[in-house]
Amino acid sequence: MSREFSVAVVGATGAVGNEILRVLEERQFPVKELRLLASERSEGTFLEFRGEEIVVEALGNDSFGGIDLALFSAGGELSQEYCPVAAAAGAVCVDNSSAWRMDPEVPLVVPEVNPGEIARFRNKGIVANPNCSTIQMVLPLKALHDFSPVKRVVVSTYQAVSGSGQKAVDELRIQSGELLNGRPIECKVYPHQIGFNCLPQIDAFLDNGYTKEEMKMVNETRKILGDDGIRVTATAVRVPVFYGHSESVNVETTGKITAVKARELFAAFPSLEVLDDAAKGVYPMPVASAGEDLTYVGRIREDESVDNGLNLWVVADNVRKGAATNAVQIAEILAEKYL
């Protein structure tokens, strides 16, 4: 019998944590024991896994005894504090937060793009899962980059509220209902109304005028593609969509890549699906991506304003490939090759 693993999910009651449970089930990850960790507020509640009710425990310094793999999705501060605790107890951490992503000793991995990096988990016992918007963008970029190196990327995002957690999903739902009924709304998660609106701010502003989210896309893309020379500029926008991030991506490559060639490269790349038939109105959309693990590319066309440019529209379920699925894929490689 092949080996089974003791797995902890930190933030199991959250939007991503819960999806991690579903992905572990669907992909039949060899789980021997599952430990569900969240805040004291959730202690003693139950979550279902493979038809069994499992009790949620409060996260603490003694949470990781006997754990082989710890999947973290409870925010950066907790990852900063508890990944080293888990690693010291012998667990390998796959961290969904931004806490460790730019640490030079920590690998930042999208399995279809840079799986070999995972071996560097040994440095700190941590593998970082990239930002959701970065994950779906680097898949088509890598397909192009391997054919002709990417020089510059200009991206605008249209990001779903589920990226801000379950409370944000509730906020959009409640605001939509109140607005349709002409009633006043409350803004708790976002600084402004999200129902029937677009917010050109995701995370805090930095001194350079960009937001943290935008700079994550700049820095993480370079780290994952292993090329600090790639120039990236991003505008990240929150839109009133529940699940599925969309991105308008303009790419400049060193040599010419025709739209026909780009379609061919994307079609051959793992986890990418081309949905691009303008005549029939076929293109990727967030509602169609929800619940799926693929990243969809469409509206593929040559940029007529530069010599070697392409325009793409890239869509993926931010909670699945953008977070839970990517994390479980990393865990699978760790389990198969290294643990």
Ligand code: A2P
């Ligand atoms: P809880 O449900 O007990 O608050 P989301 O991203 O959907 O907002 O989820 C955040 C996750 O992080 C939840 O599982 C949440 O648990 C967990 N979490 C938040 N604060 C803490 C904490 N102090 N200790 C442990 N888990 C926490």
